[in-house]
Amino acid sequence: MKKKEKPDTILSTTTDIVDEAALLERIGATIENRKYRAVAYANQETTLMFWEIGQLINQAVLGNERAAYGKKI
Secondary structure: OOOOOOOOOOEOOOOOOEOHHHHHHHHHHHHHHHHHHHHHHHHHHHHHHHHHHHHHHHHHHHOOOOOHHHHHO
């Protein structure tokens, strides 16, 4: 007995039958991809925020100079 091959498309061109498994797989992949991208973007923005805060503190408190403990490094 020959095993059925999984169709590449979700909606068959010859009939209006939807491959629910393929549809759910693509939906899940889309959700996971977007979640990953959202986390990566949030991480990028958080890193930039902390860098900017550090720059503001450096300008206001240290006058753009290195802190005394950092001169040994």
